[in-house]
Amino acid sequence: MSENNIIENRDLLASCWTWAGDAAPLRGDETSPIDIRTRVETVARAGWKGVGLIHADLPRIEATIGIKGLKQLLDDNGIVHVEMEFLADWWKTGTLRAESDRWRGILLDTAGILGVETIKIGAELAVTGEPAPVDATAFHEEFDALATQAGNAGTRVALEPMPMNNLKTIELGAKFVTEVNNPFGGLTVDTWHTYRGGTSYADLANILPMDKVFVVEIDDARAEVVGSLWEDTINERLYPGEGEMDTAGFIKAMHEAGWRGHWGVEILAESHRRLPLETAVTRAYAAAAASLDAAERLIAEEQTVSGTATQR
Numbered sequence: 001m002s003e004n005n006i007i008e009n010r011d012l013l014a015s016c017w018t019w020a021g022d023a024a025p026l027r028g029d030e031t032s033p034i035d036i037r038t039r040v041e042t043v044a045r046a047g048w049k050g051v052g053l054i055h056a057d058l059p060r061i062e063a064t065i066g067i068k069g070l071k072q073l074l075d076d077n078g079i080v081h082v083e084m085e086f087l088a089d090w091w092k093t094g095t096l097r098a099e100s101d102r103w104r105g106i107l108l109d110t111a112g113i114l115g116v117e118t119i120k121i122g123a124e125l126a127v128t129g130e131p132a133p134v135d136a137t138a139f140h141e142e143f144d145a146l147a148t149q150a151g152n153a154g155t156r157v158a159l160e161p162m163p164m165n166n167l168k169t170i171e172l173g174a175k176f177v178t179e180v181n182n183p184f185g186g187l188t189v190d191t192w193h194t195y196r197g198g199t200s201y202a203d204l205a206n207i208l209p210m211d212k213v214f215v216v217e218i219d220d221a222r223a224e225v226v227g228s229l230w231e232d233t234i235n236e237r238l239y240p241g242e243g244e245m246d247t248a249g250f251i252k253a254m255h256e257a258g259w260r261g262h263w264g265v266e267i268l269a270e271s272h273r274r275l276p277l278e279t280a281v282t283r284a285y286a287a288a289a290a291s292l293d294a295a296e297r298l299i300a301e302e303q304t305v306s307g308t309a310t311q312r
Contacts, residue, residue, distance in 0.1 A: 006296045007255055011262035012288050013050030013081050015217055018267045019043050019281050020054065022274070024234055025086075026127065030056035034277055036065065040073050046281045047289075050081025050262055052120075055103050058110055067113045074114070081262050083215065084111060085120035087157070091134070091142040104146070111155040118214045119150060120188055121157050123165040127230045131166045139166075140180055147185030158214040160188040161197065164229050169197040170207055177212045186214035189254065190266060192221055192233060195245045201253035210258040217264035218288060220245045235270045239287035241294060248294035252302075255295065263288065 017024065019039055020032040032039065036057070043051060051074070061070050074082065084107055089100040107119050123139075124131040143159065150157045161173030173187050189208065199207070220243030226236040240247040251263070265288045272280050 006299050007251070007292055009260055009262055010289070010292055011049040011081060012047070012285060013052060013083065013262050013264045014043050014048045014281060014284065015083070015264045015266035016052035016054040016057075016085055018265055018272075018284050019048075019051060019277065020057075020273075021277055021280075023054075024268065024273065026234075030054055031060055032057055036061050036070060037073060039277065040070075040077050040079065042277050043281050044077035044079060046278070046285045048281065048285060049079065050083070050264075051079055052083040052085060052264065052266075053110075053114075053116075054085060055087070055107060058106055067110055071114050082114050082116045083118050083120065083264070084114075084116050087119060087121040087146075088125070090121060090146050091139045104149075108150065108153040108155070111150075112153055116155050118156050118158050118186075120215060121146070121159055123159060123162070123167050125162070125165045127164070128228065131164070134166045140176075143176075143185055144180050144182050147180070147182035151182075151184030156184040156186065156214055158186050158188040160190065160193065160215075162193050162233075163197045164233070170194050170199045170204070174207050174209055174212075178209050186212035188215040188217065189213055190217040190264075191219050191240075191245055191247055191250045192237060192266075194250065195221070196225070196229065196233075201246070201250050204253045205257035208257055213257075213259060215264055216254055216259055216261060217266040218247050218251060218291060219266050219268075220247050234268045237267055237269045237272075239267060239272075239284055240265065240291035241287055247291045248298055251291060251295035252298045255299065263292070 021034040023030055023032050087103055087107060089096040124134045147157050161167040161170055167173045167176060177185055177187055218240045220238040220240050221236060223244040225232045265284055267284050
């Protein structure tokens with residue numbers, strides 16, 4: 001594309017699983033088997049301007065180079081955007097809540113040192129079947145409290161609607177964060193979850209409160225679910241533009257809705273995890289950049305058609 005890019009912000013962030021190597025959600029130990037220095041230097045060489053960090057990696061990082069050492073490493077390698085995940089069970093009680101609060105403290109403390117822009121958080125998830133019932137009042141009040149606490153720590157939280165959790169669609173997620181209306185509590189909007197949740201990209205501009213969209217992630221997959229929804233989301237994602245979810249169309253829709261932030265790239269796939277790290281992050285980066293180019297072409301074509309129609 002020309003230097004006058006239609007999509008002005010083309011910074012790409014490698015979401016936590018994209019650069020983790022052989023690690024996956026809810027697969028026992030979620031820590032990356034690759035040391036953090038190798039990982040950061042590898043993604044930087046591939047062109048990434050941001051990274052996502054999974055909570056499980058933080059204790060090992062603290063025990064090796066330290067969080068302040070990580071901050072220096074990120075700065076030295078030109079990483080300017082940092083996100084973290086994943087906080088679950090923040091609305092619950094008992095032992096689950098106690099463990100969630102322990103991680104909350106670690107994430108918020110780390111966010112302050114690293115200058116983390118956003119912490120991704122979950123909702124009531126079901127790997128199989130339907131999610132357990134959620135107390136709506138507690139869910140609302142605890143999200144509000146968590147968002148306020150995040151704001152006081154200099155960061156914010158982004159809730160991720162998924163077809164496997166109690167906020168099954170982007171519409172439900174948008175309705176929830178709008179009702180809570182906390183400036184530090186917003187949404188993660190992801191290609192896979194939007195598509196699998198049945199939301200038309202054309203409707204995103206009308207659905208989304210853009211001041212509450214904190215994270216946007218792109219990826220791709222086949223049109224049909226492979227295995228269960230959970231298996232599909234953690235094992236079968238494809239690089240942007242290599243599946244049937246029309247990643248370029250999603251990017252175009254988010255740009256036209258008003259998104260001007262960087263673009264997260266979340267690749268969860270068994271095939272991706274098996275690759276050498278440098279190959280994996282280089283392929284993911286190239287595919288995402290190509291999808292931004294494809295989205296720009298779509299936008300330019302639409303503008304040309306619109307201009308021609310106006311002239312008539």
